[in-house]
Amino acid sequence: GENVEQHPSTLSVQEGDSAVIKCTYSDSASNYFPWYKQELGKRPQLIIDIRSNVGEKKDQRIAVTLNKTAKHFSLHITETQPEDSAVYFCAVNYGGSQGNLIFGKGTKLSVKP
Amino acid sequence: KAGVTQTPRYLIKTRGQQVTLSCSPISGHRSVSWYQQTPGQGLQFLFEYFSETQRNKGNFPGRFSGRQFSNSRSEMNVSTLELGDSALYLCASSLVARYGNEQFFGPGTRLTVL
Numbered sequence: 295g296e297n298v299e300q301h302p303s304t305l306s307v308q309e310g311d312s313a314v315i316k317c318t319y320s321d322s323a324s325n326y327f328p329w330y331k332q333e334l335g336k337r338p339q340l341i342i343d344i345r346s347n348v349g350e351k352k353d354q355r356i357a358v359t360l361n362k363t364a365k366h367f368s369l370h371i372t373e374t375q376p377e378d379s380a381v382y383f384c385a386v387n388y389g390g391s392q393g394n395l396i397f398g399k400g401t402k403l404s405v406k407p
Numbered sequence: 408k409a410g411v412t413q414t415p416r417y418l419i420k421t422r423g424q425q426v427t428l429s430c431s432p433i434s435g436h437r438s439v440s441w442y443q444q445t446p447g448q449g450l451q452f453l454f455e456y457f458s459e460t461q462r463n464k465g466n467f468p469g470r471f472s473g474r475q476f477s478n479s480r481s482e483m484n485v486s487t488l489e490l491g492d493s494a495l496y497l498c499a500s501s502l503v504a505r506y507g508n509e510q511f512f513g514p515g516t517r518l519t520v521l
Contacts, residue, residue, distance in 0.1 A: 328509065337497065337512040338450070383450060393440040393455030393501060394463040395510060400449055 296321040296388040300398025307374050308406055315401045317384035318366040324386040327360060327367045328395070333380045341382075342369070374405045408433055411500050411513035419519045425486040428516045432479050432500030438462075439481040440510060441473060444495040453496075456481050457503065485518075493520045 300317045307313050317327075328343035344351045344358045344367065351358050355374075360367040371378055381402050385395040412431045420426050432439050440463075441453040452465040456475035473483040479500075485492055495517050499510035 326508070330512075337514050339512070340509050343509060385450075388452075388463075391455075391463050393438045393457065393499075393510070394452050394465070395440070395442075395450075395499075396452060397442075397450040 296324070296386065296396045298384060298386055298396050298398045300384050300401060302401060303399065304402045304404070306404045306406065309374060309376060311374055313369075313371045313374055313378070313403055313405075315369045315382055315384070315403075316366060317368070317386075317398050318364075319386045319396075320365065321386065321388060322365070323390040324388065325390045326387040327358070328385050329358060329369050330383045330385065330397075331380045332383065332400075338383060371403075374403075376405050376407050379403055379405045408435075411498060411511050413496075413498055413513040413516050415516060416514065417517045417519075419521065420488050421521050422488055422490060424488050425484060426488060426518060427482055427484045428496055428498075428518075430481045430483075430498035430500075430513055432481070432498075433511055435502065436500035436511070437479050437503050438501045438508075439475060439479065440499045440501075441481070441483050442497045442499065443467075444497055444515070445493075450497070453483065488520045490520050493518060 325346035330338035332338040357370040381400045384398040388394045438457045440455040455463040475481045495515045497515045499512045501508045501510045
């Protein structure tokens with residue numbers, strides 16, 4: 295089945311620095327790559343997503359890059375703020391399906407003021 | 408629009424019992440997916456329903472089942488509960504699209520099995 299590997303599992307940065315989280319996947323049929331942010335005790339919330347027909351997408355301080363050939367995609371957060379502290383999950387849609395997301399194990403990001 | 412809602416929010420059961428969880432998707436969303444979240448295994452896909460039919464299924468035993476009603480509301484059932492079933496159960500709804508589409512998560516049901 296599909297395997298999504300996410301690194302690092304924990305990441306600590308100073309406020310204002312950049313943070314990068316990387317994920318690799320194995321299913322070449324996957325065509326949708328979302329990133330979710332989950333704060334403690336809350337539901338996962340989509341922060342950015344990318345589809346296989348583009349290589350990069352940016353939304354203010356957040357960007358995602360996709361390399362379909364190498365089967366990896368990354369989340370970039372610039373000018374980090376303490377409120378960015380949370381667990382971030384990458385995901386891929388298994389087999390290109392609509393509702394079946396396979397998640398990475400998560401990255402706990404801590405932004406120190 | 409109201410978000411995805413789940414009931415109950417918390418549940419305590421004992422081993423061997425069964426439990427039913429409910430999920431109401433965002434109005435107009437026809438796809439509902441269920442996930443189990445635990446500290447050790449992370450977020451794992453259980454199944455997805457669309458138009459009252461199970462469209463995808465994850466790698467969980469047959470004790471885990473679900474269904475979807477004509478109004479898109481969905482329920483999942485776990486029979487013969489085991490201690491390892493203690494988890495946060497999340498449902499997510501999405502519009503139907505040819506490719507993957509954004510899934511909106513509910514607040515989850517925290518199940519504790521004693």
